[in-house]
Amino acid sequence: MHIAFRVFHKDDLALYRSWFDDAELARRISYPTDAWLTYVTSTEASCCWFAEASAKGVIAALQVDREGERGYLDIAIRPDLRGQRLGIAVLSAFIAGPGNQYQVLEGAIEPDNAASLVCVCRCDFRILPGLNDDGLIRVERNRDASSGCDSVEAWSGPQEDGQPSPID
Numbered sequence: 001m002h003i004a005f006r007v008f009h010k011d012d013l014a015l016y017r018s019w020f021d022d023a024e025l026a027r028r029i030s031y032p033t034d035a036w037l038t039y040v041t042s043t044e045a046s047c048c049w050f051a052e053a054s055a056k057g058v059i060a061a062l063q064v065d066r067e068g069e070r071g072y073l074d075i076a077i078r079p080d081l082r083g084q085r086l087g088i089a090v091l092s093a094f095i096a097g098p099g100n101q102y103q104v105l106e107g108a109i110e111p112d113n114a115a116s117l118v119c120v121c122r123c124d125f126r127i128l129p130g131l132n133d134d135g136l137i138r139v140e141r142n143r144d145a146s147s148g149c150d151s152v153e154a155w156s157g158p159q160e161d162g163q164p165s166p167i168d
């Protein structure tokens with residue numbers, strides 16, 4: 001499947017907002033307010049893309065907030081396509097495409113978001129120790145170094161203390 005990325009435009013807002021009728025997406029990703037639109041379309045600090053696959057149209061949205069060489073990534077698969085193994089395909093295409101401009105891509109994932117953790121680990125992100133201040137698992141991928149987080153199958157959810165299970 002060929003996946004193409006185009007920069008998010010204000011005319012995309014109504015479509016993107018309609019995805020937030022989905023409760024799972026709404027609890028994982030911040031709602032795209034008017035202030036969000038200004039932030040991602042009018043500042044150097046952030047950019048958002050729609051991913052498109054010819055037969056399916058828009059299949060995902062990705063946002064990266066830049067801080068120096070580091071980009072903080074969020075990804076959302078169109079809700080009716082979730083769970084169809086598009087996440088890994090979209091993320092790997094993004095890394096090879098627009099995401100390649102960032103030296104380091106970092107994500108913050110809720111410990112119960114197994115699909116997201118599987119996706120990032122399949123795409124050579126590594127899980128950083130501990131949780132961030134919001135209780136999220138930090139993952140990062142350096143453009144120059146494949147971390148080979150290939151034993152994600154061993155990940156079995158958070159431990160009782162909320163820390164991510166170790167991946168050897």
Ligand SMILES: CC(C)(COP(=O)(O)OP(=O)(O)OC[C@H]1O[C@@H](n2cnc3c(N)ncnc32)[C@H](O)[C@@H]1OP(=O)(O)O)[C@@H](O)C(=O)NCCC(=O)NCCS
Pocket residue numbers: 024025028029074075076077078081082083084085086087088089107108109110113114115116118119
């Ligand atoms: C997270 C998200 C991007 C993943 O994309 P997706 O296309 O739905 O995920 P996939 O279908 O590709 O599944 C990825 C892998 O996770 C696995 N997986 C899914 N749910 C799982 C679970 N509860 N436990 C273990 N593995 C799980 C899948 O089996 C698949 O692995 P496989 O290819 O070996 O079978 C997507 O579900 C989404 O947009 N979620 C809402 C927004 C969100 O959470 N964004 C991330 C914020 S950090």
